[in-house]
Amino acid sequence: MARPLPIVILLLLAGIVAVWGATISLTNETPLDREEVVFWHFWSGSDGEVVNDVVRRFNASQSDYYVRAVSMPGNNFDMKLFLSITGGDPPDLINQDDPIVGDWAFRGAIYSMEEIASVEEVENMKDWLLPSARSLGEYDGRLYAVCNGLDIRALYFNRELVEEALGRSVPDELESIEQLDMIAELCTQYTDGELTQIGYLPDPRRLWAWGPVFGGDFYDEQNGQVTASDEAIISALQWMQGYRQRLGANAVATYRQNDQSLPNKMFPLLANRYAVILDGQWRVRDIEAAQKVSRTRGEPVTRYGVWPLPAESRQGKTGWVNGNVFLVPRHANNAQGAWEFIKFWTGLEGHEKDAAETCVAGGWIPVSKHVAESLEFQTYLSEHPLFARFVDFAATEQVPTPLVPGASRYYREVNNLVQRVMYDDEVVDLTAELNMLEQTMQKHIDRIRSHPSFAEEQADE
Template identity: 30%
Template sequence: MSEDPFYDERSSRDSHTVRLAYVRLEERRTSPIMPWLLRGLAAMALIVAIVWFALPAPVQRQFPERILVRLWHQWTGERQPLIEAIVAAFNRSQDRYEVISLSVPASVSDQKLMLAIAGGEPPDVMTQWSPTIGTWAADGLLQPLEDLLTAEDLRVLREDSYPVALKAAYCHGHLYGIPIGMNNFACYYRPDLVRAAGLDPDQFPDSLEGLVEWGRKLDRVDAQGRLERVGFLPSRLAVFAPLFGGGFTERPDGGITIDNENNRRALAFIGDVYRHYGYERMIQFRASLNTGSLAIEWPFVNGLYPISVDGQWRVEQLANYAPEIEYRTAPLPPPKGGRVHAGFGTVNLAFIPVGARERVGAMAFMRFWSGLQDPLIAGAFNASGGWLPPLRTIVESPDFQDFLRKNPQFRTFVTAIDSPAVEPVPPVAYQVYFNSRMWQAEDRVVRGDKTAAQALQDLEEEIERERGRRSRLSRVGARSDGAP
């Protein structure tokens, strides 16, 4: 047996990520003092973490005679019963498998998964709505899925999926995730406040310049000059960059398009709007807001943001918790001369971790949830949750069409997502790192600490350093596995 305390005899891939973390620790060491003691302490800490944090608690089986399929998901609160309903529907639909679900907070899902894999107790299916699949797959946490799919499954995915769904699910030459939902962004606006400002809600701006002009007319300040209402405030560079003809896509050499003129224009646009209001004034204004995730906590509801760029999930929330609010949705317009039908989307994916005990049952459940098995059933799931389906046949199902009739504002998102110019965060090996650093680059511009050009140049240099670091670690990991 290897001297490596994280060695796993069952599969070198099962423990790859934990060993990779150990290699990073080794690289940082500047002194060889007491190496065996340090290794022992690290191993002991890992064992304690696995026992107390990663391993699932015993569950009450309803069908103990069936094969167990363990599901981890990130939905909590009011959304958790929807997941439990999908699980119950699957369990009723057949008599071979029983799915048991566990809600795992998104903030700790990656740590919990790594520890569970190291402990030999990963779930059979896991879902994730954050852009992590590129990193998790590269780190050996996920299994390719092609061998579990039928020719018909692959045909449906290829011909019926919305473009962004497959862009997010394929990485490193393989399909690692099955799309179960999508998210994209559009403008929500309040016709009552628009009319009060002397504007016509039936003539929504067709350019970003026009949208900014509307926003200025909707602004309100008090006698001391403090902001009471902000008409339009852009954020999320990934959302706006495609409209300027830019965006973040993977290059042939494995890098990402970052520092170019169109991305600079998009980031400068966001920074210019903040500078108009003044960063300190904006901080004071935003500090006074209730910005929770529920509709009743959303500043759009009480009119403090008369125009808000947000995701399709708000439609269902507004229907449930603020049905009295009159609102409309519209596509986010490009700047003059910009790229129409461009945008940004994220994809909710289901995947099978390395070391999963029941791969076939896991895929059976993923096929059921995603609509690959029956889009009519999936239409009911998506309508109940107000979710954006990954397959066009699900959108066409009777239940989802009924949902659209009751919530016509949702059609904006269905139309917008069906474009090849909608891009996800590129599923590269350093995807998680890039997503985090992209947000920080935008924040530096918004604060006025950097120009757009400086921020993007620095971001590109950071990402290139991270690519090099991961490449070096991969080579070290390959040598530790006995590779030449």
């Protein structure tokens, strides 16, 4: 006796799966007359939509290449990439935001742009990029990564709180570290003996920013030496430690840890938990959203401003830069297609308007002054004056985490040490600790350098 119901359900399910499969295959289909460029990135949500839009515009503008963007979770990204490279089937283009360029370049995991494009084109790209954007991709005299979006940090401040504490209008720029310390102290408040508002508190992860501002360097490129125990870096760390000594390790840990990652409305500056805070340009949107809510509700609108890091002994360095970069993995099938997409995204060769559109949609800082100066972007800046400050800062000399083999570990080890200094009441000998860190990292980098790279090994074969 046949039982029709289960058979019908089974057929229905098979039909759904078939239609679904067909839809996927149709949406992912690369036109037959075009070469596919596989692009791995980790953007999702609203940023993912911006990326998809860039890809759509690029594909519409092209007759040779077709970019297929694949969004992947960030935590296993590196592992998947290396397995794909060793397996001989990597994507054609990837996006990264960790300080890995020097390391991957040395190991030969990525192509330099000189290997995939003409010398003239690469020179044009170098000229096109802002110095801070270029610094994120240059290693050993070659361009291994092309920055597609800059992250600049500056000091946001609550104008009402700072004005009230100073008893006068707020300066446009801070003159010195002492001035920042003074404002921090004036704005720090206790209620019934309990800390309720912080004037300013250095983020342990930002010795990378304060070290160079104090005049220090984390790496001597000419001699290939780690210089974590540079006197200026010790001074910067001592200055950070001073905040812990004044506020107490408990208060520092309670206030500081994780605050940076609190999203949107929870940004601690908006909750009046801080008067001054160091953060990136993406917070402008949070501030504007909060101001809009206040306006809608008919409440007083809190005014905010932004300062560059104060020039104590700047020596030309105004802060720390990082950002997103494009990389072309070694053995990519379509490196030329990837290069075309890189040029489109960054605005080179007549694509300024497209690049400006991308930056406006994402709230991203352009990597080229030509894009920043375009009419589309200037219109956007006139409506977002706080963001415009960050675009100005991007044009100053911002230094990246050193582009060296083993930089990921170097970055982590420095942050670990600063956290220990800031979160523990134990007295730490800063010079001794930085010296030890310097030796450990030098040994680590030398060990990586003592082995042939992937590119050298491939060449031998």
